Each structure stands twice: as C-alpha cells, then as structure tokens.
Amino acid sequence: MQRYPFVLSANLHGGELVVTYPFDMTRTYWKAQELTPTADDGVFRWLATVYATSNLAMAREERRPCHYDDFARSGNIINGANWHTVPGSMNDFSYLHTNCFEITVELSCDKFPHASELPAEWENNRESLLLYMEQVGAGRAGTRGS
Secondary structure, three states, rough: OOOOOEEEEEEEEOOOEEEEEOOOOOOOOOOOOOOOOOHHHHHHHHHHHHHHOOOOHHHOOOOOOOOOOOOOHHHEEEEEHOOOOOOHHHHHHHHHOOOOOOEEEEEEOOOOOOOHHHHHHHHHHHHHHHHHHOOOOOOOOOOOOO
C-alpha cells in the first residue's frame, strides 16, 4: 500500500451488520470504548454511510440486531474505537501511513455463512460495493485535509 497510491479500501468481516471507520484504537489505553475521530471524520462518515444505506441487509427496516448492539439507531455506522478498540488495525494503518481511506464492513450476523447463503450475501452487498468504489470518482476519497 505504501508503494501503490490506493485512495480507497474496505476490509470485509462477518459477525455483525455495521460499517466502522477510523480511528479503531482508543486514545486512552485503558478504555475499551472511546470516540476517536480523525481529522477527516466527515469524509469517513460519508463513506461509511454510502455503504450502509445501500446495503440491503443493513437498510432493511424490519431487521433485528445481530447480537446486543443495535447499530440501526446510528445509521449502521460507528467510529471503530467507539465500538471496541482494535490496536494496529488496517483502517488506522491505511489512514496514518498511506493516502488510503479504509473502512471495515461487517457484512452479516453470521461469521461463517453456508455456501448456499453466499448468493444472497452477494446481492446484499453488490450495490454497496459499487457505490463505495464510485466515491473515488466523486472526489470524496483521498482528499485528506478537506
């Protein structure tokens, strides 16, 4: 990533329905949860919102929380460290050491979906992934300091 000038990235996880954005590590080492916005918090919130609002599973009004957190109340996005701290995350590395804006997408309540469920998972995320990538052309990503 330091050799090639990526400006936008997403890492895909499972086990929840939420999009997280930097910073993922708390500033106060003993706190498990702490809001830690970057200087580009507005851009990250926009990118996360683009993904979350176009994701079929996240946008479904009748959906219930996967576990105990109800992310629907926050538009299915959250500052990473405000959910749980992740020291050395790829999101934070990308932001701090490259010119790449990266989010984490928790795709599904099921961490290990069965192969038969994968077509539905693709449909839930296809449009979100395309719209997210289009943000590079929209001038939203890679504009550090704006």
